[in-house]
Amino acid sequence: MKKKSVAVVIVSNGPGELATWVSPVVDELNKISNNDEFDFTLRLVLVPCPNATGKEFVVASSWNKFELITKSNSFWKLLIKPHSFANWPKKGIVIFLGGDQFWSILLAKRLGYINITYAEWIARWPQWTNEIAAMNIKVKELIPKRYKYKCQIIGDLMADIKIKSEISLKNKGKQYIAFLPGSKKAKLAIGIPFFLEIADYIAEENQKINFIIPMAPTTDKSEYLFFQSEKNPIAKFYSSKIKTIKKTRNSNFDYVIETSKNTKIYLIKKHPCYEILKECDLAITTVGANTAELAAISLPMLVVLPTQHLNMMNAWDGIFGVVGKISFINRLLTFMIRYFYLKKEKFFAWPNIKARKMIVPERIGNISTRIIAKEALFLLKNRDQLKNISDNLHKERGGKGAAEKLASIIVNSIKKL
Numbered sequence: 001m002k003k004k005s006v007a008v009v010i011v012s013n014g015p016g017e018l019a020t021w022v023s024p025v026v027d028e029l030n031k032i033s034n035n036d037e038f039d040f041t042l043r044l045v046l047v048p049c050p051n052a053t054g055k056e057f058v059v060a061s062s063w064n065k066f067e068l069i070t071k072s073n074s075f076w077k078l079l080i081k082p083h084s085f086a087n088w089p090k091k092g093i094v095i096f097l098g099g100d101q102f103w104s105i106l107l108a109k110r111l112g113y114i115n116i117t118y119a120e121w122i123a124r125w126p127q128w129t130n131e132i133a134a135m136n137i138k139v140k141e142l143i144p145k146r147y148k149y150k151c152q153i154i155g156d157l158m159a160d161i162k163i164k165s166e167i168s169l170k171n172k173g174k175q176y177i178a179f180l181p182g183s184k185k186a187k188l189a190i191g192i193p194f195f196l197e198i199a200d201y202i203a204e205e206n207q208k209i210n211f212i213i214p215m216a217p218t219t220d221k222s223e224y225l226f227f228q229s230e231k232n233p234i235a236k237f238y239s240s241k242i243k244t245i246k247k248t249r250n251s252n253f254d255y256v257i258e259t260s261k262n263t264k265i266y267l268i269k270k271h272p273c274y275e276i277l278k279e280c281d282l283a284i285t286t287v288g289a290n291t292a293e294l295a296a297i298s299l300p301m302l303v304v305l306p307t308q309h310l311n312m313m314n315a316w317d318g319i320f321g322v323v324g325k326i327s328f329i330n331r332l333l334t335f336m337i338r339y340f341y342l343k344k345e346k347f348f349a350w351p352n353i354k355a356r357k358m359i360v361p362e363r364i365g366n367i368s369t370r371i372i373a374k375e376a377l378f379l380l381k382n383r384d385q386l387k388n389i390s391d392n393l394h395k396e397r398g399g400k401g402a403a404e405k406l407a408s409i410i411v412n413s414i415k416k417l
Contacts, residue, residue, distance in 0.1 A: 007092035013049035017098030028407035156398035183216030201373035
């Protein structure tokens, strides 16, 4: 293989970033690499991430677009001894496209390369990066004045998502609600019984609404059965149960849940599945990174965080699960969270946090499934409100063409090396 003169190293982490950030930028760079004027190699460094599935290496390898891919569990070894993985050209660029921005800066310093940061919401280390590619003007405004010269506004990488036009759900005369109950066990323990009951209440009022759940890559259908069963202590507070989960012949979905009240909920294994989500009318979701992804496709959402089960932390993962088994600590933690943390006037959904105002409704506290179902039905009947939410989400994002502009920044940086 011909030795390349410049290394273009992309730092990323989870499946969402690979699909929506890395892939479009790599496609643009590959168009440029066909030009003999430029001589560079593409490398991908995966970094540790709690939301990673462990399948990122396999997915990226299947693209056949990188000369080298390093796994996330090798990141620290790569920092300590980079030449144990490959020969690194003297000149190169490290581009942040997912994970913690500090990791890309650290890697760039270690390799002696320049660093380019794609900042979706905020550029966290402007003093140590060479170039900042910002999603919109709000990102640039947050950068200290003395570093603003480093920043160019390129738009929203997720705005360039290619939607498969052949997928259409709306021609079936039904409305669609997407449920996003979470991916971690702590959220699923509450989310699955909670969302099942919401679906049953909505279906009771309107039979022309279909429900879908995009399954997180870290979950499978067995967890849906587990968390609605008596093995989950939270499930006893909800009447809805799963009667069956079966494969479906509908090509858009993988499985169909039928609840004990005969409500059907379709499951999608593909991740990400933006082409399906964009066809939905509304999403009901937990807090988390999923609210940012829904915002990227301007899908109206109702964000819920039921806190009535805080005293049942023995169903949670991690340290909360350990201390939650000790009754007096459980009560103390519950009291502190409910009366101090949740009482603060703050936002929990990413679109609201970044906009610093309520642009998507949040329902936090001791909330009932019936009330959430009624609010969802109200929103579906009031299309103007849904459109207003969607428009506000769109305003908080950036324009299209970001991948091409970022590739141009990379090429210009190569010219300066």
